[in-house]
Amino acid sequence: MEKVIDENKQGETLVLEQKNTNTKKLFIESYGCAMNFSDSEIVASILNEQGYNTTQVLEEADLVLVNTCSIRDKAEQTIRKRLEKYNAVKRDVNPKMKVGVLGCMAERLKEQFLEQEKIVDLVVGPDAYKDLPNLLSEVEDGRDAINVILSKEETYGDISPVRLNSNGVTAFVSITRGCDNMCTFCVVPFTRGRERSREPQSILQEIQDLWDRGFKEVCLLGQNVDSYLWYGGGLKKDFDKASEMQKATSVEFAQLLEMCAIQFPKMRFRFSTSNPQDMHEEVLHVIAKYHNVCNYIHLPVQSGSTRILKEMNRQHTREEYMALVDKIKTIIPDCTISQDLIAGFPTETEEDHKETLSLMEYVQYDFGYMFSYSERPGTLAARKMEDDVPEEVKKRRLQEIVDLQQKISETRTKRFVGQIVEVLIEKESKKSKDEWSGKNSENVVTVFPKENFKVGEFVLVKIKDCTGATLKGEAVGYSELMN
Incomplete structure (x- = not known):
């Protein structure tokens, strides 16, 4: 799974329309990828029905929640500092305040937060948000509360998210949850569970609601949107056990994207995130065919070296990725392509690094999300690989990647001048x-x-x-x- 992290949105506080009958105050901050921000809207919707209005004033909150990310060490350290801040306010200003952790860190560090460090009152995993009313009752009765059970079915398709009042123009609509790709650097399969898709009609209903409220653009969201597969419910990995009727009436991502484009011809559609091994040509033809599907694909690669890709357990080679890029540029000549890249993955040599730089030159990415490798506890890489690339080498390689991307980005952006x-x-x-x-x-x-x-x-x-x-x-x- 790749996570596109918008640094400008980190720590954004959710503010919603106030309901006059609600008497309690909720302060909720989000960190990480778009999926976390989307999940915060689901949480706010659930708690809105439990008597909570949102607030941006931490000190007046009855309940403080932070939706967390485990993808990088920096994200976890930031959240720890926020938890220190919440607890200081709780100690010095508002003793009745309750503090909870949501999302990926919740699943990974549940015992540590609740029992060892005692810095939170409740811990709620990504699939347990509907259990929040019960968990809050436990907390009100003076007990710590936890639910981090991962679900095979939960997609929150029956909950209409309460939207951030940011611009009223663009919105995320979640279409899948979880991930089946066991990339060795990634915690997501362990924190968000196995991959399952949301029922198409509930997706279209949510988009209809957005259109009725004046929204003009939707980004279809998932850990891996290209592997979207609805066949009546259940995990994607169990599709081979489906009945012939279920298989015949199943809906894949290209079909879902086309349904959106046709049903809402005056609305614009994007999607994120794509996985190279799962991107089918049919999706490219849908983008090319419909004016209201954006000419943009976020196509994470992580490394330009086939050897490193194998170490990462990426299910594609350098050559297969390049062939996919060639196909994109043939079918959608003006398409923008962006990347995720990791510098300094275990065993990466200077030759591997040079292959990443040469891949960047070949693809001509418009922009990207670039990081140096940081070992994430619980991942396959952390358990089985030595983090053996020196920190100064990682930093130097990352800087070379960033410098090259900036150079390419400038050239790519200039192509629009005169258009x-x-x-x-x-x-x-x-x-x-x-x-x-x-x-x-x-x-x-x-x-x-x-x-x-x-x-x-x-x-x-x-x-x-x-x-x-x-x-x-x-x-x-x-x-x-x-x-």
């Missing part, structure tokens, strides 16, 4: 109150003068200039999605 691109206006530009900011279909941030345009509108923008990661232009009219 007219379709932009969904999301918000006011950070740098100027006179400009709008949004993304084009290829996922590049674009800014332009406001004029009479409004948030939520699809606008055609003539690109005049760019920085390494941002396009600058002038609006020339509305796109066909506005007709």
Whole structure:
């Protein structure tokens, strides 16, 4: 599983519409990937029905929850510091406050948090959010509460998430949970369980609700969206046991994506995250066929060396990945491709590193998410491999990867200068109150003068200039999605 972590959103506090009849206050922070932020919306929806309104004032909260990530050591250290802060407020300001940990760290460090360190009142794993009312009752009665049982069925398809009041324009819709890919560096299969898909009609109903409320873009979300497979419920690995009728009426990701594009022709669709071994050509043809499916694929590779990919238990080689990229560029010539890369994985040699750099040159990624390897407790790599690449070597290799990506990104961004691109206006530009900011279909941030345009509108923008990661232009009219 790959996790795209938006550093600008780390620690974001969820704020929702207030319900007048609710008397308790919930403070909830999220860290990690988009799936965690999506899960926080589900948690808030459940607790909204239990009498909790959200607050951004930590000191007034009756319940403080942090939705956690275990993908990197830095994320875990950040969350530990936040837990120290919560407990200081609890000790000095608000003794009645209850503190809980949600998500991936909850599953991994349950005993440590509750019994050894005694820094939380409840621990709730990613599949146990519906049990929150019962767990809170336990806490109210003076007992610690824990539920980190991983489910084979839970998809939260019957819960309508309460959305962040961020822009009212874009939203995530979860379509799968869990992961079957046992990449040796990753904790997700152990913290989120086996892969299962959500019923298609519940997905379409959630998108309909978003459309009715004025949202204009949806990102279909999963640990690995390309392996989406609905055949009446159950784990993906059990599909071979399904009946002939279930197999005949099953829905794969390309079909789901096409259903979304057809049913909501004036809405724009993205998806994340893709796994190279599971991306089928049919998905590429759907992207090429429908204007409202964005020309953007996040395609994590992790390393350019086939030997290292094997050590990582990635189910593809360098050559297979390159062949997939060739196919993407043939079917969708203007497609943006982004990457995840890890520098300094155990046993990585200088030659392996050079193969990563040469792969980057070959693919010409538009942007990426790049990290040096950090050993995650509980992973196969931590149990079976020595973290043998010196820290200074990791840092140097990572810097070379980052420098090369910046160089390629600048070239790739410049290709839009002189073109007219379709932009969904999301918000006011950070740098100027006179400009709008949004993304084009290829996922590049674009800014332009406001004029009479409004948030939520699809606008055609003539690109005049760019920085390494941002396009600058002038609006020339509305796109066909506005007709």
